[in-house]
Amino acid sequence: xxxxxxxxxxxxxxxxxxxxxxxxxxxxxxxxxxxxxxxxxxxxxxxxxxxxxxxxxxxxxxxxxxxxxxxxxxxxxxxxxxxxxxxxxxxxxxxxxxxxxxxxxxxxxxxxxxxxxxxxxxxxxxxxxxxxxxxxxxxxxxxxxxxxxxxxxxxxxxxxxxxxxxxxxxxxxxxxxxxxxxxxxxxxxxxxxxxxxxxxxxxxxxxxxxxxxxxxxxxxxxxxxxxxxxxxxxxxxxxxxxx
Numbered sequence: 001x002x003x004x005x006x007x008x009x010x011x012x013x014x015x016x017x018x019x020x021x022x023x024x025x026x027x028x029x030x031x032x033x034x035x036x037x038x039x040x041x042x043x044x045x046x047x048x049x050x051x052x053x054x055x056x057x058x059x060x061x062x063x064x065x066x067x068x069x070x071x072x073x074x075x076x077x078x079x080x081x082x083x084x085x086x087x088x089x090x091x092x093x094x095x096x097x098x099x100x101x102x103x104x105x106x107x108x109x110x111x112x113x114x115x116x117x118x119x120x121x122x123x124x125x126x127x128x129x130x131x132x133x134x135x136x137x138x139x140x141x142x143x144x145x146x147x148x149x150x151x152x153x154x155x156x157x158x159x160x161x162x163x164x165x166x167x168x169x170x171x172x173x174x175x176x177x178x179x180x181x182x183x184x185x186x187x188x189x190x191x192x193x194x195x196x197x198x199x200x201x202x203x204x205x206x207x208x209x210x211x212x213x214x215x216x217x218x219x220x221x222x223x224x225x226x227x228x229x230x231x232x233x234x235x236x237x238x239x240x241x242x243x
Contacts, residue, residue, distance in 0.1 A: 002053035005164035007212045008147040008204050010123065013164055014053045016046050023159040024209050026074050029151055031144065032057055034122030035064035038089075039142050039151040040208055044077035051085070063089040065111070065119060067126070069153040070094070070136040071101040075208065080107045092119070094130055097138030113140065129200070131193035135183040141197070148203035154183060155193065156221045158210030165212040169220030175228050182234030194225055 007013045007029075015027045028040035028050070036058050042050045054060040063086040068076045071093075083089050084107060091110040093102040102110035113119075119126040125145040132139055135154050143150040158170065159177050184190050205213040205221060213221050 002049045003164070004053050004056050007165050007206060007214070008144070008149045011144065011147060011149055011206070012057050013206065013212055014042075014050065015164065016042050016049060016053075018161065024157075025161055027206075027208055027212075029206055030054055030057055031121055031124055031126070033124050035119070036062050037065040037067065037119070037121055037124075037126060038063060038082065039067040039206075040069060040075050040153070041066060041078040041082055043073050044081065047078040047081040050078055051081075061086050064121075065090055065092050065126075067092045067113075067142050067151070068097060068102060068110075069141060069151070069208075070097060070139040071105060072136060075153065076105075079105070083108050094128070094132075094138050094140035096132065097140065101138055113142075118145075127200075129193070129196040131189075131196065133185050133189040134193040135185070141193070143200055143202070145200070148201060149206050150197055150200065150202040150204070151206045152197065153208050155190075155197070155225070156205045156207045156213055158207070160210070162211040165214055167213075167215030167217050169217050169224075171221045171224035174221065175224055175230055178230035180234060182230075182232060184231040187229045187231045190225060190231060194222060198222060 003015045005013050010032045012030045013027050018025045028042050031037040066082050066089050091102050091106045092113050093110045095114050098110040098112040113128040127145050129141045
């Protein structure tokens with residue numbers, strides 16, 4: 001069963017746990033406001049749990065926006081299921097993602113979000129950072145300018161079933177995970193994304209995998225990715241049997 005935790009005012013982390021044998025948990029985020037908004041959706045196969053979890057916070061049929069940081073099963077697999085049940089919801093993607101991916105994949109025409117785009121949700125204001133190749137070609141990150149929450153997708157991930165939110169620096173484990181998995185093609189692209197993240201002065205790093213980072217942890221995680229190169233290819237095989 002999914003867990004639901006408020007990680008910033010009116011912003012909720014919905015964690016779907018991990019598949020058997022995997023150390024990776026998957027979360028998405030819900031902004032409760034006049035224009036309710038999802039950031040990420042989780043997999044298609046976990047949609048029923050995701051829908052039930054959203055319903056603990058608000059009526060899911062009232063969703064207005066569904067933000068897709070990039071097209072990938074864990075980020076957007078359940079997108080069309082949400083769109084089919086929420087009649088006024090619109091998908092939101094990056095310029096590359098909306099034009100080349102969501103325009104074909106989504107059952108509803110996507111909103112193209114670039115760095116000048118602002119979605120007024122009521123109390124919250126959602127803006128966007130275009131971050132290609134971090135870690136997919138069409139990647140972008142959303143952030144809430146009201147609370148300083150960056151929805152950082154696959155940046156600052158952690159493995160294992162930790163608490164919903166931490167305020168301590170456990171970035172060494174993050175670096176080990178990236179070195180093993182190898183999801184960033186180049187440090188140049190990652191540094192460009194870090195420039196944009198740092199420029200908005202984040203107070204909370206709401207990552208898609210693992211605990212949300214807040215408080216004193218934020219600076220440590222930013223520094224860790226600045227000072228260590230975790231890009232490049234590895235021998236990791238996501239289809240291999242665990243162990």
